[in-house]
Amino acid sequence: MPADREDEICGKALELLSDLCSRGEVHDENCLDFTYYFRDLGRPRYSDSDVSVSLLSLLVTTCGLALFAVSLFVSWKLFWVPWRDRFLPSLKDQQGEQQPVLTESAMKISHTSPDIQLEAQMKAKELNHIHIARVQRQVTEHNSIRRQMNVSNPDFNLAQFQRQESLTGPGLGRIKPELYKQRSIDADDTRRADSCGRLHFILKYDCDLEQLIVKIHKAQDLPAKDFTGTSDPYVKIYLLPDRKTKHQTKVHRKTLNPIFDEVFLFPVEYAELPTRKLHFSVYDFDRFSRHDVIGQVVVDNFLDLPDFPQETRLCRDILYVSADNVDLGDLMFSLCYLPTAGRLTITIIKARNLKAMDITGASDPYVKVSIMCDGRRLKKRKTSTKRNTLNPVYNEAIVFDVPPENIDQISLLIAVMDYDRVGHNEVIGVCHVGNRAQSLGRDHWNEMLTYPRKPIARWHPLVEWVGQSTAGGSQGSCNSLRTPPSP
Incomplete structure (x- = not known):
């Protein structure tokens, strides 16, 4: 039987039973059961597939709302923020804040x-x-x-x-080269000022110990030597004319008003004070180049100072000093030449008062000796390195074979170097010895030739290294320099 026909017959049967129950021709219990059953048939029934479809539609709706929110946020960032930054300042200007109009x-x-x-x-x-x-x-x-x-x-x-x-106007719109010149911190017009700050210190003489007591308190208003607008100052102290005894303060980083509060002692007799001068040299420490001289203070006539030899507080202006007068230290070495063997011996004895190259106030010096001819380095030797000292003692001999016919063609370039484990080794100072050297270097060389087979020792002041040798002789050809066989 077709399904539609069955549904029609079932519907008529149900209507018939309902009519009988309403007339009372059927027992009440059966009618109640039939009524409950009919009511249950009239309720909607849900299958599992309907529930799955509902959940899927809910999920799709949620995702759509999330995508819509993201698109709104992106649109706001791309369009609203630039528009606001571009147009809101002009709106504010129209509302009351008047700004310059530049057409x-x-x-x-x-x-x-x-x-x-x-x-x-x-x-x-x-x-x-x-x-x-x-x-x-x-x-x-x-x-x-x-x-x-x-x-x-x-x-x-x-x-x-x-x-x-x-x-x-006549001056506007033109390039003025003087405006583009970089202002150097070490410009001559600044450095040559009468005062480069002030130095505060205390002097006292101890008659029992025969010592001059010097306390460096502080420095004020130092000139800036670094491009950051600060300096790294420290002070060296001498009691001239003696340069063997030298004291140095600690380096103070990035300040123009350092406070030292350090005490130094100079053994000196009271009767010698009128002939002595106390020399303060203020430097700016530089790790990668030579130290800059800030200035100096010289104190003499100690007996004329008020309250001396009792404690005397002094404040002196730091005066400009040329960088050419910077003390780099001294080097002692001896020269000995044996004409028969053709052997030149340079004995590096010691150095004193070397310039501090490390921030600790010391250096790691060694000495490098080079034979020069016409500005060219032919041979070189070096000593050992002495750690953390400004007064190294070497007593090391360096030997070169130089024939007698070539001795007048060469010169010696002796450089004191500071060893650096990380970067490049730095030159503390140099000295030249030879026929074409100046003053002491030439005299020492000539004395060596005058007294052969005899070591001649001299102190030599170190000078600034200028990057090229200036003491080389040019007599004859360097190519003729040969090394004779060892005896």
């Missing part, structure tokens, strides 16, 4: 730009009274080829030139 005509554009309209320059004169500020750009043309670059009128016009001069 294109108020700008002095470089004459190398081709699109400069003459009308814009005319409007600048008319609106000049409402402009609060004007922007001037520099003109890059040479004075000899000054001309107006204009698309509509490329030819030079005297009226335009005069109008331009009236707008910009």
